[in-house]
Amino acid sequence: MIAGSLIRSAALVPAHPWPRRRLPGELWATMAAALAGTPGLDLLAMWADESEVYALLLDPAVPEALVASVGVVGGAYASLSRARPVAAWFDRMIHDLWGHVADGGVDQRPWLDHGVWPMHRPMSGRAAAVSIPPQPPEFLPVDGQDIHQLALGPIRAGIIEAGHWRLQCDGETVLRAELRLGYTHKGTLGLLRGKSARAAARFAARLSGDATVAHAIAFARAAEAATQTPAPPRAAVLRAIMAELERLANHCGDVGAICEAAGAVAMAARLGLHREQVLRASAEAFGHRLMMDCVIPGGVVGDIAPGGAVAIGRALDGIDEDIDEIRRFDEPGGPLAGRLVGIGRIDAALAQGLAAGGPVGRASGRGHDCRLVPGYAPYDRFEVEPVLLRAGDVDARVRVRVGELAVAMGLVRRMLPGLPDGAVSVALPPGSGEGLGWAEAFRGDCWCWLRLESGLISSGFLADPSWRHLPAAEQAARDGEVGDFPLIERSINLSCSGIDL
Amino acid sequence: MAWRRLASNLLRGPVGEAMEPPPPQTVLALSQRLEAAARRRLGHGLGLLHVDAGSCNGCELELAALGNVVYDLERFGLRFVASPRHADVLLVTGPLARNMHEAIGRAFVATAEPKWVVALGDCAVDFGVFKGSYAIGESPVAFDLTVRGCPPAPAQILEGLLALLEANR
Numbered sequence: 129m130i131a132g133s134l135i136r137s138a139a140l141v142p143a144h145p146w147p148r149r150r151l152p153g154e155l156w157a158t159m160a161a162a163l164a165g166t167p168g169l170d171l172l173a174m175w176a177d178e179s180e181v182y183a184l185l186l187d188p189a190v191p192e193a194l195v196a197s198v199g200v201v202g203g204a205y206a207s208l209s210r211a212r213p214v215a216a217w218f219d220r221m222i223h224d225l226w227g228h229v230a231d232g233g234v235d236q237r238p239w240l241d242h243g244v245w246p247m248h249r250p251m252s253g254r255a256a257a258v259s260i261p262p263q264p265p266e267f268l269p270v271d272g273q274d275i276h277q278l279a280l281g282p283i284r285a286g287i288i289e290a291g292h293w294r295l296q297c298d299g300e301t302v303l304r305a306e307l308r309l310g311y312t313h314k315g316t317l318g319l320l321r322g323k324s325a326r327a328a329a330r331f332a333a334r335l336s337g338d339a340t341v342a343h344a345i346a347f348a349r350a351a352e353a354a355t356q357t358p359a360p361p362r363a364a365v366l367r368a369i370m371a372e373l374e375r376l377a378n379h380c381g382d383v384g385a386i387c388e389a390a391g392a393v394a395m396a397a398r399l400g401l402h403r404e405q406v407l408r409a410s411a412e413a414f415g416h417r418l419m420m421d422c423v424i425p426g427g428v429v430g431d432i433a434p435g436g437a438v439a440i441g442r443a444l445d446g447i448d449e450d451i452d453e454i455r456r457f458d459e460p461g462g463p464l465a466g467r468l469v470g471i472g473r474i475d476a477a478l479a480q481g482l483a484a485g486g487p488v489g490r491a492s493g494r495g496h497d498c499r500l501v502p503g504y505a506p507y508d509r510f511e512v513e514p515v516l517l518r519a520g521d522v523d524a525r526v527r528v529r530v531g532e533l534a535v536a537m538g539l540v541r542r543m544l545p546g547l548p549d550g551a552v553s554v555a556l557p558p559g560s561g562e563g564l565g566w567a568e569a570f571r572g573d574c575w576c577w578l579r580l581e582s583g584l585i586s587s588g589f590l591a592d593p594s595w596r597h598l599p600a601a602e603q604a605a606r607d608g609e610v611g612d613f614p615l616i617e618r619s620i621n622l623s624c625s626g627i628d629l
Numbered sequence: 630m631a632w633r634r635l636a637s638n639l640l641r642g643p644v645g646e647a648m649e650p651p652p653p654q655t656v657l658a659l660s661q662r663l664e665a666a667a668r669r670r671l672g673h674g675l676g677l678l679h680v681d682a683g684s685c686n687g688c689e690l691e692l693a694a695l696g697n698v699v700y701d702l703e704r705f706g707l708r709f710v711a712s713p714r715h716a717d718v719l720l721v722t723g724p725l726a727r728n729m730h731e732a733i734g735r736a737f738v739a740t741a742e743p744k745w746v747v748a749l750g751d752c753a754v755d756f757g758v759f760k761g762s763y764a765i766g767e768s769p770v771a772f773d774l775t776v777r778g779c780p781p782a783p784a785q786i787l788e789g790l791l792a793l794l795e796a797n798r
C-alpha cells in the first residue's frame with residue numbers, strides 16, 4: 129500500500145467521516161507514480177474546485193475511503209492516468225469545467241465542452257468567452273485499410289440516452305469502440321453552488337434518474353456528514369427500502385431489455401410487468417414511481433403511506449411467482465440458452481484496474497459493494513449477501529442481476545416489519561464542513577463529496593460508477609460481433625447523464 | 630399464465646394509486662382512442678422518435694414503460710422508430726442541453742411533413758430544475774405540445790399523444 133501510505137503521510141484537513149489529505153505537489157506526483165505499484169488502491173473519482181484537484185480512493189480491504197487533494201500550481205497538476213486509465217476521462221472533465229491541465233495525462237482531448245456553451249471553463253473564476261467555432265468531435269484515428277466505421281448517435285435508435293459511439297469494424301468484427309459523451313451536460317455542479325443542501329438535493333436526484341434514490345442518499349449522507357447530523361434510524365431504513373425497490377425495478381428493466389434484444393420477448397414482457405408493479409408499489413408507498421425527491425438531507429420527505437407495505441408485498445410476491453423461471457433463462461431449453469455466454473467479456477484484471485462496480489464488477493470477480501465496505505446504516509443490521517461471478521461476460525452480468533433480485537427482495541421483506549419508531553427527518557444545522565457520502569445503486573457505488581460554508585454548498589461532486597464502466601464498455605465491445613453490440617451495451621448500462629454532469 | 634393474469638389485473642383491476650392521474654383503468658381506453666386517431670390522421674401507425682436533449686434519463690424510463698405489457702404501444706400501431714426519416718413525432722426529453730442543439734435541428738430537418746414535436750417532461754417544457762444553467766438554451770425547434778411531469782407517468786404521455794392527434798385532426 130505504498131501510494132496509500134504516501135497519502136496518509138500528508139497533512140490533514142478536517143472532514144467527515146474521515147479527514148481529507150492535502151498533498152504538496154511533489155508528494156502528489158510521487159503518489160501518482162507509486163499508484164502503478166499499488167494495484168489494490170482503487171481510484172473511484174476525481175474532481176476539482178478553483179484551486180485544488182481531488183481524488184477519491186478506496187482499498188476494499190480497509191473500510192475507510194481516502195480523499196486526497198493537491199493544489200493546482202501554474203494551472204496544472206500531475207495526472208494519475210498512467211497508473212489508473214480511468215483518470216484520463218476525469219482529467220478531461222476537470223479541464224473542460226475548471227481549466228486545470230493534467231500534466232503527463234494520456235488523453236487531452238475535449239470531453240464535456242463541445243464548444244457551444246457561452247464560455248469555456250464555466251466552473252472557474254476565469255471563465256473565457258468562446259472565440260473559436262465548435263470543432264467536430266475528435267475520435268481516435270482509424271489505422272489500417274479495409275476498416276469501416278459505424279457511427280451511432282448522438283440521437284440513438286431506440287429509447288437510449290444521447291451519446292456517440294464510433295465502432296471501427298473489419299467486416300462484422302469490432303476492432304475498436306469509442307464512446308464520446310457530454311451531450312447531456314446540464315451544468316449540475318454549477319447549480320449546486322450557493323444553495324443549501326436541502327435546495328440542492330433535487331440536482332443529486334437528477335444526476336441519473338434511474339439511480340435517483342441512490343444518488344440522493346449519497347448526497348444526503350455527505351451533507352449529514354459535513355454537519356455531523358445523522359438521519360434518524362427510521363429514515364435510514366426507509367431509505368434502504370427505497371434503494372432496494374429501485375434496484376429491483378432496474379434489474380427487472382435491464383434483464384428484460386437484454387432478453388428483448390436477444391429475442392426472448394415473452395420473458396422480456398414478464399420482466400417489464402414486474403418492473404411496472406414495483407414502480408406502482410413505490411408510488412403507493414412513497415408518492416412517486418421513481419421515488420424522486422423522496423430522500424432529503426436529514427432523512428426522508430415523508431413516512432411510508434399506510435397501504436405502502438401491502439402494495440410492496442404484492443409486487444414482491446409477483447416476482448416470486450416467476451423467479452424460478454427467470455433464473456432458468458439461460459439453461460438448456462431456456463429462452464436464451466447459451467446466447468449470452470462468452471460475449472462482451474470484461475476480465476478480472478480490467479474490472480479490478482478500473483474498479484468496476486455493481487453487477488459489472490461483481491460479474492468479473494470484483495466483489496466490492498459499498499453497502500458492505502465502507503458500509504452504512506442500516507446495512508450493518510441487515511446483512512447483504514453478495515452475488516459474485518467471474519466469467520465477466522453478458523451472461524454473468526445478467527446472472528448477477530437475477531441473483532440480486534432475490535437478495536433485494538429478502539432485504540425489503542426483513543426491513544418492512546422492523547421499521548424503527550421515531551422521526552423520519554431532522555433539520556441540518558446551517559454549519560460549515562466537508563463531508564463524504566455513498567450509496568450502492570443498482571449500477572454500483574455512488575459517491576458524493578460536499579463542502580458547506582455557513583449552510584451553503586461552496587463546492588461539490590457527484591460520482592456515478594459509470595465513469596469507471598465507460599472504459600470497460602469500450603473494451604468489452606472489442607473483438608466482438610457488431611450484432612452483439614446492443615447486448616453488450618445494455619448489459620453494462622452506462623448512465624450518460626451520470627457522467628455528463 | 631400467471632403474468633398474463635397479472636397484466637390484465639393491472640389494466641382492469643382496482644385502482645392502485647391515487648397520485649397518478651389518469652388512473653390505470655383509463656389506460657386501455659386511452660390507447661384505443663389514440664390508435665384510432667393515429668390511423669385517421671396518417672393512414673398508418675404513428676412513428677415516434679425519442680430525442681434525448683440532456684435528460685437525466687428519468688423520462689426515458691417512463692417512455693420505455695410505454696412498451697411494456699400494461700401500456701403496450703405497439704399493439705395500437707404506435708411504434709418507436711430508429712431514424713428521423715421514419716418519424717412522425719419527435720419526443721424531446723431533457724432541458725435542451727446546448728450540446729444537443731445541433732443534433733436536434735438536424736433531426737427536425739430530416740423528419741418529413743406532417744410532423745410534430747413534443748416536449749416531454751418538465752425539463753423539456755421549461756428547463757425544469759435546470760433553469761439558469763449555462764449549459765442549456767432555448768429549443769432550436771418549436772413544440773406542438775408539452776407534457777409536464779418529472780417524469781410524466783406513462784399514462785400521461787399517452788394522454789398527451791392523444792391530445793396532439795385530436796387537435797390536428
Ligand code: SF4
Pocket residue numbers: 334337683684685686687688722723724749750751752753757778779780781
Ligand atoms: S423532467 Fe425530470 S425526469 Fe425528465 S429529464 Fe427532467 S429531471 Fe429527469
